[in-house]
Amino acid sequence: MNTQLQDVRRLEAEFADAMNRMYAVGNGLARMRASLEMEQGSPAPAPTPAVASDVPAAPVAPVASGAPAAPVAAMTPVPAASATPLPRVEPVPSWWQREGAVTKVLALAGAVVTLIGIALLLALAMQQGWFVPELRVTLGVLLAVGLVIAGHVVRSRETSRGRSSAAPVAIAATGYAAGYLDVVAVTTVYGWVPRTAGLTIGAVVAVSGLLLARRWDRQLLAALTVLGATFLAPVVAEGFGDAVSLFVVVLSAAALLAKGDRGWPMLALARTVPAAGSIFLGIVFSAGDGSPSKVAIIAAGTLTLLALVGAVSAGRFDSHDLVGSATVAGSAITLLIAFGAHGETLRTTGFGLVAAAFAVALAITSRPPVGPVPTPLAATTGGVSGVAALLAVMSGAPERWVVTGILITALGYAAAAVTTRSRVTLWVATGTAVVASIAYLGHPTAYFSIGSAEQHDAVTALLDSLLAGGVAALGAWGVDVVRGIPARLRRSTRIAALIAGLTTSAVGVVSLGLIFGERLGYTQTGFVAGHALATVLWMLTSAWLLLRGLKAQAHRDLALRLGLGLAAVSVVKLFLFDLATLDGVWRVAAFIVTGLLLLASGTAYAKALERTRPPTAAA
Incomplete structure (x- = not known):
């Protein structure tokens, strides 16, 4: 009895295993069928539910001796995952296979060729004396009217059939352009109508064609009409001139x-x-x-x-x-x-x-x-x-005042930028300021030696220095008040304005020295005195920046850096330029005054720094 029960259990297990294998084969066939149907482009039918191949065999519950065998557990069928077909990628057609492409190309080519032919015919008929002028103009008008009517007929037929192409557009544009060329011919070549009347008639022809383009809502019709008449008007008029210029403007x-x-x-x-x-x-x-x-x-x-x-x-x-x-x-x-x-x-x-x-x-x-x-x-x-x-x-402007005029222009746009607070105006002011800066460079380069300085115009240099300083100041102000300027650009502008101000101030001081020196008959003395005073002025500016940097919390770092940098530049100028250029008492004065200013700046900076520290830190 036990042997028979074991045989039954063995058969049940083999049956469950066979069922699992059959369902696995069914799932594989379903996946193959879905793949083949997707490749052929036909929709795949819903797959037949099947049990996954990895479903374990249902266990058989043990039974006591003499009890009936437990039935095999029901096998729950698991539907196979439905395969989602990928969207089919349609091949991109060539340009000539696209709808209406060939028609558009042929229509455009036909319009261009026809217009050129009409223009050449009018010109050749006038040159060779074909027909009488009245007949030439009449034939041209008839051709233009016929083309416009043909365009309307073709469009009405296409509209009745639910189609739309470029053919009627090209035909009508050719007709209107031909009519405009006829007007050009009777006005500029034959002189039958006054220029004002011809321009009026041409305007009527052009407006009628362009209003038709607006009614049809076809930009191509308007563009072809304008281009055809504009390009071929000189051909009909046999050259460029005032009449052609006026006709193209009317168009x-x-x-x-x-x-x-x-x-x-x-x-x-x-x-x-x-x-x-x-x-x-x-x-x-x-x-x-x-x-x-x-x-x-x-x-x-x-x-x-x-x-x-x-x-x-x-x-x-x-x-x-x-x-x-x-x-x-x-x-x-x-x-x-x-x-x-x-x-x-x-x-x-x-x-x-x-x-x-x-x-x-x-x-x-x-x-x-x-x-x-x-x-x-x-x-x-x-x-x-x-x-x-x-x-x-x-x-x-006279040659002497060209740079002055450029600086005044830049100053005006800079003032407009500050007043309007417009970024576009500020850009224009920046462009003119760059040109003005390049033009102004002739003044400082002339003051490197006494020989070139004596031949330079110190009066214009002084005036231009004042204007250039104003441009720099207003430019920095404009960058500060105009919205949307990055902080880094604002800082760079302040540095550039400071450099420009130092340069213009030095040129202005040297110019004053030259002016007074020439009046007193000591041009060279005025030159060296101006350079010495410029160095001292730079050192005073450096000291002011250092002290201001301790008071201005927002711009402390920038002011301190600029002050130290300017002090370094002043010392470099003192040793590399003043030492070689200045002589006598002016050299001594420049070194002594600059050194004293350096010492005073250091002492004042130390005291100011001590006052800015907290009491606990000072203790």
């Missing part, structure tokens, strides 16, 4: 009125950059003939104003706009070149007006209700103002 104005550059950066570039290039070429050709045109100034000024208005409009629409800054910079450069091609009076006046106009524009656009505009546009506006101001000074 730019029409484009601005149509959209205002809001959200259409490609149109902003199309209406500004080629027009600026056309005006520039007109300036070059007219200047080469020896008669620079004043009409180019009007055209460039109008284009600059349009670019600025469009950039402000786009900046209010998009705070990260960069295209507006580029268009303003390009048109402003053309305006400066237009003024630069003329004589000194008009050139200097023009530069000054541009500087003032852009300074006012910066002030208006930096705050509500117009601004604030994007920072790149504000920086471009201020930069143009600074560059124009410097050009005005260098163009119109």
